[in-house]
Amino acid sequence: MRYLRLWRLFALTELQFELAYRVNFVLGFVEMFLVVGTSIAAVLVLFSHTTALNGWSLDQMLVLLGVYYLIQGVVNLVLTPSFERLMEHVRLGTLDFLLLKPVNAQFLVSTRHLRVVRGMDLLLGVAVLLVGLSRMDDQLGLGAAFLFVLTLGLGLVAVYAMLLALVTLSFWFVRVENLLAIFWAFTDAGRFPVDIYPGWLRLTLSTVVPIGIAVTAPAEAVVGSLTVGTFALLAAGTAVAFGFAAWFWRRGLRSYTGASA
Amino acid sequence: MIRAYRALFVAGIQQAAQYRIQYTLYVLFSVIRPIIFLAAWAAVATGQGGRVGDFTAEDFAGYYIALTIVIHLTTAWNSLEFELEVRQGRLSPKLLRPLHPLHYSVVENIIWKVTTLPPLVAVLALIAWTFGARFATTPLHLVLFVPSIVLAAALRFLAGWCVASLAFWFTRIQTANTLFDRTAFIFAGSIAPISLLPPILQTAAYVMPFGYMLFVPAEILRGGVTASVALLLIGGQVLWLAATFALLRVVWRAGVRTYSSVGA
Numbered sequence: 001m002r003y004l005r006l007w008r009l010f011a012l013t014e015l016q017f018e019l020a021y022r023v024n025f026v027l028g029f030v031e032m033f034l035v036v037g038t039s040i041a042a043v044l045v046l047f048s049h050t051t052a053l054n055g056w057s058l059d060q061m062l063v064l065l066g067v068y069y070l071i072q073g074v075v076n077l078v079l080t081p082s083f084e085r086l087m088e089h090v091r092l093g094t095l096d097f098l099l100l101k102p103v104n105a106q107f108l109v110s111t112r113h114l115r116v117v118r119g120m121d122l123l124l125g126v127a128v129l130l131v132g133l134s135r136m137d138d139q140l141g142l143g144a145a146f147l148f149v150l151t152l153g154l155g156l157v158a159v160y161a162m163l164l165a166l167v168t169l170s171f172w173f174v175r176v177e178n179l180l181a182i183f184w185a186f187t188d189a190g191r192f193p194v195d196i197y198p199g200w201l202r203l204t205l206s207t208v209v210p211i212g213i214a215v216t217a218p219a220e221a222v223v224g225s226l227t228v229g230t231f232a233l234l235a236a237g238t239a240v241a242f243g244f245a246a247w248f249w250r251r252g253l254r255s256y257t258g259a260s261a
Numbered sequence: 262m263i264r265a266y267r268a269l270f271v272a273g274i275q276q277a278a279q280y281r282i283q284y285t286l287y288v289l290f291s292v293i294r295p296i297i298f299l300a301a302w303a304a305v306a307t308g309q310g311g312r313v314g315d316f317t318a319e320d321f322a323g324y325y326i327a328l329t330i331v332i333h334l335t336t337a338w339n340s341l342e343f344e345l346e347v348r349q350g351r352l353s354p355k356l357l358r359p360l361h362p363l364h365y366s367v368v369e370n371i372i373w374k375v376t377t378l379p380p381l382v383a384v385l386a387l388i389a390w391t392f393g394a395r396f397a398t399t400p401l402h403l404v405l406f407v408p409s410i411v412l413a414a415a416l417r418f419l420a421g422w423c424v425a426s427l428a429f430w431f432t433r434i435q436t437a438n439t440l441f442d443r444t445a446f447i448f449a450g451s452i453a454p455i456s457l458l459p460p461i462l463q464t465a466a467y468v469m470p471f472g473y474m475l476f477v478p479a480e481i482l483r484g485g486v487t488a489s490v491a492l493l494l495i496g497g498q499v500l501w502l503a504a505t506f507a508l509l510r511v512v513w514r515a516g517v518r519t520y521s522s523v524g525a
Contacts, residue, residue, distance in 0.1 A: 024433065031439040038443040042452040046301055048459050049313045054304045178286050185290035189297050196304040198391045201296065 006103065007111055014114040028117030036069060036124045039191060054196050055225075059135040061193075064219035066129025067152065068190050071214055073122025074156055075163070075187075081113040083167045087177070090170045095256060106249055110164065133222065140222060147221040151234060155214030158238040161245035162210060168245070171252035183209060190215040210237065265360055269368040277376050288377045291336075292329055292384050298452055299325035303392060314457050320485070322394035324454055326385050327482040331475050333381055334374055334410055337366075337418040343425040344434050347520065356517070363422070370418070397484035405491045409478040412498040417474040419505045426509070429516030444469075450476030454485075470501040 018025055043065060047058045056064065086109045089095040098108055133140060166183065170176040186209040189197065194205050194212035205212025217234050220226040277284065299321055306318040316324070346352040355362045388394070424441050427434045446452060447462070449471035458466055466472045477494045480486050486494065 027433070027436040031436055034439055034443045038446050041447055042298075045453050045458060045462070046305060049457065050305045050309055052308060053301065054308065175283075178283055181286065181290060185293045188294055192297060192301050196300045197296075198300065200391075201300075 003103075003107060010112055011114055011116075015116050018116050025117055029120050032118070032120040032124060036121070036128070039065065040128065054193060056193050056223075059132050060219065060223045062128055062132030062135070063222050064132075064193060064215060065191060066125050066127070066132055067218045068215045069121050069125030069128060070152070071125075071156060071159060071190070071211070072187070073119060073125050075159060076115065076118035076121055078111055078114055079160060079163055080118075081115045082110055083163060083180075085109075085113050086167055087170045090256065091174065099253075105253065106164075106246065110160070136223075144222055144224060147226060147231075148218050151221045151226070151231065152218040154234050154238045155210070155217060158210040158234070158241050159214050161238070161241035164245040165241075165248050168249050168252040171256050183211075187211050193219070206233070207237065210241070213237075266364070266368065269365065270372065273368050273372040274376075277372050284373070284377050285380045288333070288381045289384060291333060292381070292388070294451070295325045295329045295332070296388060299388075299392065302453070315485075316454065316457065317395070319393050319395035320483075322389065322392035323396045323483045324479060324485065326389055326394050327396075328450060328475060328479040329381075329385060330482065331410065331413065331479045333377070335414040335417045335474060335478075336374070337370060337414075337421045343422075344428040344432075347428040348432050352520070367418075396482075398482065399484060401488050402481055402484045402491070405488065405495065406478060406481045409481050409491070409495050409498060412495065412502055413474050413478045416470065416498060416502045416505060419502070419509050420470060420474070423505060423509050423512055426512045426516045429519050445471040445474070448472060449474055450479060454480070467497075470505065473498045473501050 040062075043058070043061055046053060047061070051057065053061060086095070089098060089109075095109075098112070099105055101108060163180075163183065166179050167176060169179065186205065189201070189205055190211040194202055194216040197205060197212070202212070213230070213234055217226060217230055220230065302313065302316070302321040302325075303318040306313050306316065306321060311317055313321075343352075346355070352362065355365070420441075424434065424437050427437050431437075448455075448466040448469050450466075455463055455466045455472050455476045466476070473494070477498060481491050481494070
């Protein structure tokens with residue numbers, strides 16, 4: 001509860017901060033519309049030549065794209081800005097100030113900063129998702145909806161764990177941006193169902209960079225093609241990844257030497 | 262001029278040698294987006310009984326590999342840095358030097374492409390093997406590819422500068438850049454070979470400059486067009502290059518006159 005209240009406070013201050021530059025804010029929205037709009041156009045072009053992409057119909061693809069932007073939205077809204085600041089703090093030694101605060105340090109560095117403009121990804125993602133859902137023939141059952149929320153949550157945690165582990169490396173290495181760039185490059189691949197990729201790429205997208213499975217599994221839950229195997233892989237992978245990332249973070253923190261040390 | 266260029270090249274290569282790993286990584290990333298659409302089209306082709314239009318899955322592989330090479334050889338990012346240079350006033354010392362700022366960009370650009378070509382080719386070979394890429398390239402195609410890629414690189418470079426020149430008037434041009442990138446994303450041949458776009462978009466793509474930056478040289482390199490069609494498309498490249506050059510001259514002159522560096 002206390003953490004939720006804190007997070008609300010973070011969000012409000014960051015919103016005030018961003019609203020000071022109003023034109024910037026509006027232009028950011030325009031850019032997101034362009035990006036999402038053209039992505040949908042690309043999918044429509046693909047489907048002008050086919051009715052199914054590896055078994056995925058157009059409506060199901062829209063659901064998948066919606067999930068993709070939803071996850072991207074969360075990452076861009078909270079995680080990227082916070083982690084960027086974290087790396088800066090480590091480099092400058094100003095992390096001391098955060099560590100002294102009476103809250104869980106991992107919570108603080110993961111959620112302290114927001115880029116409200118990028119929340120637009122999230123809204124557009126939900127919109128695309130709803131359009132896809134409304135065009136599908138059969139109604140979404142309660143069980144499917146529950147599975148969807150569950151897999152989406154698991155996927156988000158998996159992506160979070162990977163990012164946290166990557167960023168934690170900045171305690172030892174100066175230039176972690178390069179490693180993050182790898183993550184961004186692979187992120188792009190999440191816009192299509194993970195099963196269209198050749199073996200080695202599919203494996204990468206479900207394990208090392210879990211964006212592929214994080215996007216595909218919730219979409220499959222809605223569509224009704226989620227297998228027990230995929231679900232088990234996602235659940236186990238997320239648990240392991242989160243455990244590892246949290247441990248790694250504490251390990252990294254211990255070797256942090258601070259500003260004047 | 263030649264002496265100036267030689268000096269710039271030497272300095273540039275020394276700089277590039279410092280960041281070898283970073284350079285290699287960036288190249289590997291640039292490959293991922295084409296593979297994404299290659300995988301999607303290959304899936305469509307397989308689902309449609311082997312082909313989409315004139316393309317089989319192997320043709321798609323050939324096309325997207327050619328496209329990746331073309332993207333690499335024609336990349337121009339200097340215009341993105343230009344916004345910062347104007348906003349922070351870093352352009353001022355460059356304007357005082359006897360060389361046009363454009364020349365620094367040209368050198369930087371060429372060095373990057375040459376030094377990163379080997380890792381790119383290695384990755385593309387792996388992809389060609391994974392997807393069983395097929396090329397219909399003849400020696401004539403290769404001959405035609407040379408002028409086509411040079412024209413495309415020049416066109417992309419100058420067009421980028423036209424967009425960047427907006428920074429003289431507006432301090433934040435990122436939206437303009439996004440608009441440019443996303444229009445190119447649809448019409449340059451990234452999401453699909455232009456010949457597979459729906460009719461209206463296809464006409465638009467042949468009228469607009471974007472296809473002449475990527476699709477045209479890629480199709481020639483893959484051997485997807487006959488020599489006469491290739492010549493016609495190269496003619497289109499020449500026209501767009503001339504138009505862009507004229508536009509940039511006008512915009513640049515007007516822009517430098519408006520420029521008052523920050524802090525001056």
